Amino acid sequence: MADLITPANLSHLHLLINHFPTVGLIIAFLLLVVSIVSDSEAMKDDTMKPTALGVLFGIAVMTLPVFTTGLAAEGAIEKLPGISQPAMIAHEDSALLAFIVLELAGIAAWLGLWRWRRTRRVPPSLTFVTFVLAALSLGLMTVAANIGGAIRHPEILGDPKTEVARSMFSVSSAGVAFFVNGPGHQWVWPALESAHFVGMTLWFGVLLLANLRLMGWFTGIPYPALHRMLPWALLGFGVNEISGMMFYLATPKGYTTNVVFYWKLIFLLLAAADLLYLTVWPAAWKTEIGTVTHVRERAIGAFALVTFVAVMYCGRMLPFLGNSF
Amino acid sequence: MLQLMTALHDTAFSTWLREAETVWAFPTVLTIHTFGMMLLVGSAWFVDLRLLGVARTIPIGPLRPLFRIMWFAFWINLATGVLLFIADPERKSTSLLFAFKMLLIIINLPLLKRLERAIYRESPEPVAVNGGIRQLAAASAMLWAGTIFAGRLLGYM
Numbered sequence: 001m002a003d004l005i006t007p008a009n010l011s012h013l014h015l016l017i018n019h020f021p022t023v024g025l026i027i028a029f030l031l032l033v034v035s036i037v038s039d040s041e042a043m044k045d046d047t048m049k050p051t052a053l054g055v056l057f058g059i060a061v062m063t064l065p066v067f068t069t070g071l072a073a074e075g076a077i078e079k080l081p082g083i084s085q086p087a088m089i090a091h092e093d094s095a096l097l098a099f100i101v102l103e104l105a106g107i108a109a110w111l112g113l114w115r116w117r118r119t120r121r122v123p124p125s126l127t128f129v130t131f132v133l134a135a136l137s138l139g140l141m142t143v144a145a146n147i148g149g150a151i152r153h154p155e156i157l158g159d160p161k162t163e164v165a166r167s168m169f170s171v172s173s174a175g176v177a178f179f180v181n182g183p184g185h186q187w188v189w190p191a192l193e194s195a196h197f198v199g200m201t202l203w204f205g206v207l208l209l210a211n212l213r214l215m216g217w218f219t220g221i222p223y224p225a226l227h228r229m230l231p232w233a234l235l236g237f238g239v240n241e242i243s244g245m246m247f248y249l250a251t252p253k254g255y256t257t258n259v260v261f262y263w264k265l266i267f268l269l270l271a272a273a274d275l276l277y278l279t280v281w282p283a284a285w286k287t288e289i290g291t292v293t294h295v296r297e298r299a300i301g302a303f304a305l306v307t308f309v310a311v312m313y314c315g316r317m318l319p320f321l322g323n324s325f
Numbered sequence: 326m327l328q329l330m331t332a333l334h335d336t337a338f339s340t341w342l343r344e345a346e347t348v349w350a351f352p353t354v355l356t357i358h359t360f361g362m363m364l365l366v367g368s369a370w371f372v373d374l375r376l377l378g379v380a381r382t383i384p385i386g387p388l389r390p391l392f393r394i395m396w397f398a399f400w401i402n403l404a405t406g407v408l409l410f411i412a413d414p415e416r417k418s419t420s421l422l423f424a425f426k427m428l429l430i431i432i433n434l435p436l437l438k439r440l441e442r443a444i445y446r447e448s449p450e451p452v453a454v455n456g457g458i459r460q461l462a463a464a465s466a467m468l469w470a471g472t473i474f475a476g477r478l479l480g481y482m
Contacts, residue, residue, distance in 0.1 A: 194477040197362070198470060205367030209391075220387030228380035229371070309360065316359050320352035 005259045007076030014069040020062040021102060022145045028056040029134050036127060045120035049127065050280060053109040053116070056134060060106025061272040064241075065265050067099050068248060072256035077151075087150040093170035094147055096249075098140035100171065103241065105133035110234055113279050117227065173249050180250035189250070196243040200315075203236030204308055207271075210278050211301035214293050223287035230279055237275065258322040264314035267307050274304035330414040342412035351412055358405040362476070365398035366469045369437070376444075376454050376462035385444060385454070392441045399434075422482055426475035433468040436461055 035048035074092065077083055108130040112122040150156040180188050210226045210233075212218055248255055255261040278284060283297055293301075333339055342350050368391045375383050410417050417423045440461045446452055 190478050190481040193480075194474040197359075197473050197477050201363050201366045201473065202370060204363045205369075205371040208364075208367055209371055218387055218390070221383055225380060225382040225384070228382060229374065232374060232379070312359060312363060313356060316356045317348065317352060320348050 005257070005262060007072065010069050010072035010256065011076045014066065014073040017062065017066050017069065018145070018148070020059055021066055021098070021141050024055075024059045024062070025102070025134070025138050025141055028052065028059050029138050031055055032131060032134055036131065046116055046122050049122045050113055050116050053112045053122065053130065054276065054280065056109040056130070057106050057113065057276060060102050060109070061269060063099055063102055065269070067095065067245075068255070068261075068265065070095060071248075071252040075253060075256060082152065084151055084154040087147055087154060090170065091144060091148040091151060092173055094140065094144040096173050096176075097171045098137055098144045101133060101140055102137035105130060105137050107234065107238065108133055110275075110279065111231070113276075114227075114230060117280055117285060118224075176246060176249045177251075180246050189247070192243040192246055196240055196247075199236040199239030199243065200312060201236070203233045203240070204312075206230060206233035206236070207274065207278065207304065207308060210284075211274075211304050213301075214284055214287060214297040215301040216293055216298055219290055219292075222289050223284055223291075227278075227285070230275070233275060233278075237272070255318075258318060260314050260318055260322040264311055264318070267310040267314060270307045271304070271311055274300075274307065277304075326418070327415070330418045333411060333414040336411075339411050339414065342408060351409075354405050354408045354412070358402055358409060361398045361402035361405060362473065365395050365402060366473060368395050368398070369469055370466055372440075373462040373466040376440075376458055377466075378459075389441075389445060392437075395437065416482070417479075420479070420482055422475055422479055426472055426479065429468050429472045429475060433465055433472070436465045436468070440465060 031048075031052035035046075035052040038048050039046045070092065074088060078085070078088065108126060112126040112130055115126060116122045146156070179185060180192065206229045209218065209221075209229070210223070213221055213223055213226055277300065283294060287293055287297070342354065345351070372388055372391055374380070375385065375388065440458070443458050443461065444452060444454075452458075
């Protein structure tokens, strides 16, 4: 496995999975538009929106490894001939803004799914917010992807003035790194670490109960009641995504060259899949007081808990395993 | 006292915990401590949130086994915490932050006991959540947050 984590492979991986936030996002956006039109026909339950929102949430989660392998690719090719350094920095910064807006769209999509599970309807206000954020992130992602293409092919951008105008749609990742690691900011990293532990604990507490119920314990609690607690798990996820990305932007090389970090990412994607499962899965939702769950739900619940502990293990062990820090 | 801590620091066990070139020494103890924290505070916050009015449809009676999970996790963390202290006795015993963390836990443990007793009394049916129980839950949840912050910051002292 360690042999797979070479800079060249990671560049390759970045080029493979960068279709999630580009092509995938276009598909998710079109699905959302179609679902808004088709579900508006009658005052009946929403049937297509949950699919569209689920795909959008999935794209938002998958964009995490796209962003992180991007910085690994940067380290691999920055010294090669024919590489446009300004295009690379502009790509990273515009991708960061597009990533932030897409994550917000993912949160809105998740909230829509959560409400849909309870009432069979996605509130129009949430649909509207999700639509606007998805459209905005699609535009920003297009800019970022276009600049990314210019890293190897500077002729794509042509007029340098356009490049400057485009790079205004960006957040400075160097600015984030300075905030976390700059002189006089020694308190920032420890404070973010504390927040990261709080977020992890909040997320774990909620998913512990939800999964234990599906595994056949706490049978006196109907699952739909536990479902109400799920937004607190999402809050923990959000806190940790923000604090985690700040660590990552501050010292990318400490992560991109460490195989344990990639294991953590894989387990994290599985934990996010579990959150989606807990939010919408029909068999989970139908678990009432005393309901004995199917062996499939028990297996998924046990797997999810092990997965989350694995995320924690990889994170806590980052400084000790592999070659980090 | 400090001489005692220096002696502890120089024992073979303390040195092994601190300096052994294996993940099975300090890193593993620290990771188990983190797991205990996640289990203890995650369960505690879940109960506290419910008592503070989140997800009111969750019946309180069946949540009682969570207290057993909390105490189980507490004993894990007391044991791993002692080991972490043994690995670094001189600095921990003179650290205000460490003393603060211990103080927060010493205040919180009786609160946890009182909370369990207040909810479940002697009867199998839990009592209604009143203002006093909500105050206990809020105080306990905040003390846990403070404990996590203090513990995490100890790594940077």
